[in-house]
Amino acid sequence: MGSYRKEIQTKLLKYGSLKEIVRKWGVLTIIYFAISNFLDVMSKRFYRLRGTDYGLLETLFHPRGIDRWSRYAYVVNEIKKLETMNKILEVGSGGGGVTSFISQDYEIFLVDVQKDVFQGLKIAHSRMVHSIVGDGCRLPFRDKAFDVVISVDTVEHIPKLIRNNFYNELKRVCKKKVVLTCPMQSNDGIFQGKNYDMAFQYLYERNYGVKEPNTAQHIAAGHPTLEEIKREFSDPEIHGYQKL
Template sequence: MGKKNKGKRQKTKPIPRPAPKPAPDAPAALGAPAVSKTRPASIHIAAPQAARPLELLSFDVFQRFSAFHRIVGMLNAGKGASILDVGGYPGALTDSLLTAFPDFKMTILDKPVCNRPDYVSGSADALPFQDGKFDIVISSDTLEHIPPERRAVAIVEMLRVSRRWIILGAPFQSPCASFVEESINTLHQKCFGKPNQWLAEHISNVLPDLEETQAILEMGGAAVGILPNGSSLSWFIMESAQILMEVLPMLSPIKPALNLGFNRFWAADDDAEPAYRHILVADKAGHPPVAPDVPAADEKAVLQKLRALNELVLSMAEQMLGLLSDPAAISPIIVTRYIRQMEEIIAFQEKEERRLREAMERQEVYLSRLRKSFLYRLLNKLGLM
């Protein structure tokens, strides 16, 4: 599992506020989706077609991507801005940003080989680009997958190739973040007989340290703002629910609706402490981004809730797995689901039959009118029909 977590709550340094009269190119105030009712128009995603695909993503990806959309939009980088996505394979975040900001020039860097024209194979701790090559360097949930001894070098490399901004998001060490990852990984092991690939790597590597990451960026001359992204409590509830839905196959179709509901109605107010993930926004020009005032949370109380929920979830998993191993108990559920599926198929076929019948009736009416027309009768009389 790697070395033990520090176990203490990470306290971030106070985020400096901008001068009363910031430079014209200073970024707008950073904020969570529902924090500010007077946000500049530039904060909103310009292309409406980008919002729908975002909503349809899993809740965890939606929270990350939508936060990066908002932050990139607030930086006012200008038309044709260049962005490097470190660890962005296979390009989902890049494609999402290009939908919202089609004028941006995106480059992806990651280890796997990929034949995209905007993709470069390489390592985060040895970026194959010249100094200041990109206006913005972004990295979403990549730092925790880099071995601890190489993380500082990777951050310094991001600073080097960025002309101005670095946006770095990841789950960082905290009692709650570590607890929910270990608990979900245990639940995954219990339900599917193997650990979650990504969480196992997080646990093995040990999550990065938020204060250390901030310090490295500041030593590189950047002003840093820190945003919470997704509460640990919500992350645990949603991950648990999705695993339990996969245990019973008949519940799996509900997962997209669960994610969509969260993304539409819950996520906007969910960037709260104790957060599962934090996003650091660093500006090498020295204009500190203004982070929203997030109320301090009683992490011990939240951790107590998480422990109680974890016991409940594990108990539910036991019951569901026991149900699946008992043919007499599971048979009525499977039969009921099968009957429901058959009813849905029959209803669809009946609907299609009505649609085709109505289309044929419309064609008959049209042909009847056509046969009565002067032109039809004339052509028919001349033997041309």
Template sequence: MRPDMDNKSHLKILDIGGYGGKTREFFPEDEVTVLDLYDIDEPCYVKGDALDMPFADDAFDVAVSFDVLEHIPREKRRQFIQESTRVSQHLNLIAAPFYSKKAAQTEFALNHYYKNLTGFPHQWLQEHIDYGLPVSTDIEKYLTENDLYFSAVNSNEIHNWTWIQFAVLFTASSNVSSQYLEQLYQFYNTHLSSLEDYDENSYRRVYIASPRELPQDLDREFQNNYSWEDRLRLKEITFQHIAQMQQNAQREMVNHELNWYQLMVERLNRENKHLHYLLAMRDNELQLINQSRGWRIIRFLRRFRSGLWGKLAFKKGKHEG
């Protein structure tokens, strides 16, 4: 994208808030440093605040943040962009969901759906709602204030994204293997990209900013050349595949519950057998006690004592009479 970056053998990239992400997988030959809030002891990881980063000016060639901006309170987003711009020398990439009426309504519906499944709101969706999604005009104003050229590319056509998120939330709330989540993400990234319209009706927007002018045709490679007929056909195939994946996930969840109940039944049977064994042992001990010489003596003494007390009580009553 920039000749002065292309001449470098490797780039220094800062992934802001990217712990657990896949930036390193996309840039295996570059030096990727992750900044996040967790206490993690790993190479190329720094614990720190994105609003006050512990790095010198222009410490990195590129700074990226994926789905971070919306988790920063609205009044601090300007400061976030200032810090991200400060530590990056050549390029700044900010990807996040941006406000539209449709996006806000969709997130509310997804959060409500997840709450019905689990009994509590989704952590990140609830934070989106509490903080409010970023507004494009605000971000563009902040970038301009920092003397940056920028270009924006839309991503995640909102209807495709909504359907996949319903599937993701169901799978995440179910007691099934995490492989289904990975399959959903992989399928979306592999196949649904061909259905993207990259227009205003998108959930995410990617801002590419630089202190130098950017290529004018930067968004051409994202243009979709599929006809409407092809898109409808691909969507039908896609949603059939997603439905099949969901059926597999539900089947695994049911099998998991059946296995759990079977284990509980086996455990109760074992406990029942153990109780029967203890009762049998006690009956045997009682039988041995009844047959012992000491117990026969005790029974004799008890009968003798009962007879003696009976005679004394009879004499006492006769005397009083």
């Protein structure tokens, strides 16, 4: 609990003294912040994803994170299909990435272009987790360095003109399996990620007067397509799922 207390203090002090924080945000906001961070730390230490159903344990450990949980549920189940595995790489991980959902018996490497997403990570995770600031189009690893390489909702943020470099790097450093998730479009209309993003962005802008930044990135970069994935990966398994 000492490390948890230290982590909370570090995060709060970024906003000024305790008196300034109370004056600006109020006591209830501080309590909410503390509880949210406590649940996040506890989930990283004690929760391990067991399936794709959002049940009692998920309600306890991920009460606010159902969207994030749904992103990783299918990815972790794909990883578990491998009988032997030691090293996992996640590209575009954000903060803790897959570490909240999978056993830390594995050595996990997290890569992201934004340095600040890794603040406080070493407090919450074991020596088996390594955070690296880097570009997914130029990964600083040798060929076939990892048993599994995953990327969760990242590729749609990479412009189409350089996306081939991203795919090639994932394949280069992977020994056994690459797992990707992304909103995708297909010519046959089965996948309609672009259509839904366009509709969502229209409604968001109409209601709030500004564009939703993540969705704007998807649209500007150009959505991945089924045809693109089949071209870049040899005989890929394609699965569609709808977020909760």
